[in-house]
Amino acid sequence: MIEPFLSTKTGQFSYFSKQLHLASWQGKEVLDFGGNIGNLLRDPNSTIDEERYWCLDVVKEALERGKLLHPKAHWVFYNRYSFSFNPNGVVGLPIPDLGREFDLIVAFSVFTNTKPSEMFELVEQLKAKLTADGTLAFTFIDPNHWSIGDFHASNFQWRLEDERKRGLLTEREKYDLLRRAQFAEWFMLVNGKHLSVESEAIEPSVEEKTCYVFHTEDYMRSHFPDAAILPPVNNEMQHCCVIKKGYLALPDKSY
Ligand SMILES: C[S@@+](CC[C@H](N)C(=O)[O-])C[C@H]1O[C@@H](n2cnc3c(N)ncnc32)[C@H](O)[C@@H]1O
Known part of the structure; x- marks a missing residue:
């Protein structure tokens, strides 16, 4: 029995409002995909209408925790399989129909734990849930980016150092992983020590518990050519991929 994951992270609303240049979300239908206990809504700077918030x-x-704190908001269980978060869920279950379209769909640190094939599939499903001028924004971690802060090294070095401190890696193993990942467009670090470089295959003997997925900016640009790929803000380590539905429509031929 794994402990249910309850996120204590804060600052998600401030992050997305800065990335989207949008301070007031009043009147907007908002879907927080992978929103956990609703930290986006709980952010002290949040301008989201509680009754228009869907998690x-x-x-x-x-x-259940989110609902206790914000009973007027909407809390929907999505029983999809996720090895880290919902190992008893249904593999490949489509996102449920919520009976509405959304002006804003955001996902903070969800595709950082999701295999790329699933990310591409889920992004397509989320795009279909946007209003005609709606926006989808989700984060990803570029392994080579040096995030602002006290740690003067790349995001991947930061992750490996964290795993080393927890006793999962030796210094030698850490440098070996860095070397193997250095030119990769994307890769996954499973259970803190198994590296899958540009492959979703994981050794059968490895029982997955954690999976950190890293994508370079260039990789995300090539896979989401209609998106804006933005660097982190507010001292966060995650980049933002922003897709505006209105920009996806074919231009008027007479124009
Ligand atoms: C690192 S947490 C981030 C939680 C929240 N966005 C926050 O910033 O506090 C990742 C969240 O994504 C959820 N998640 C993972 N895979 C998912 C999926 N396929 N569909 C919906 N949620 C998912 C997890 O249950 C977890 O709550």
Whole structure:
């Protein structure tokens, strides 16, 4: 029995409002995909209308916690399989129909734990849930980016150092992983020490518990050519991929 994951992270609203240059979300229908206990809504700077906030997540306990704090918002359990968060869920379950379209769909640190094939599939499904001029924004971690802060090294070095401090890696193993990942467009670090470089294959003997997925900016640009790929803000380490539905429509031929 794994402990349900309850996120204590703060600052998500401030992050997305800065990335989207949008301070007031009043009157907007908002879907927080992988929103956990609703930290986006709980952010002290949040301008989201509680009754227009929808949180979808694969962790039932997180949604129950969110509902206690914000009963007027909408908390929807999505029983999709996720090895880290919902190992008893249904593999490949489509996102449920919520009976509405959304002006804003955001996902903070969800595709940082999701295999790329699933990310591409879920992004397509989320795009279909936007209003005609709606926006989808989600974060990803570029392994080579040096995030602002006290740690003067790349995001991947930061992750490996964290795993080393937890006793999962030796100094030697850490440098070996850095060397193997250095030119990769994307890769996954499973259970803090198994590296899958540009492959979703994981050794059968490895029982997955954690999976950190890293994508370079260039990789995201090539896979989401209609998106804006923005560097981190507010001292966060995550980049933002912003897709505006209005920009996806074919231009008027007479124009
Ligand atoms: C690192 S946490 C971030 C939580 C929240 N966005 C925050 O910033 O506090 C990742 C969240 O994504 C959820 N998640 C993972 N895979 C998901 C999926 N396929 N659909 C919906 N939620 C998912 C997890 O249950 C977890 O709550």
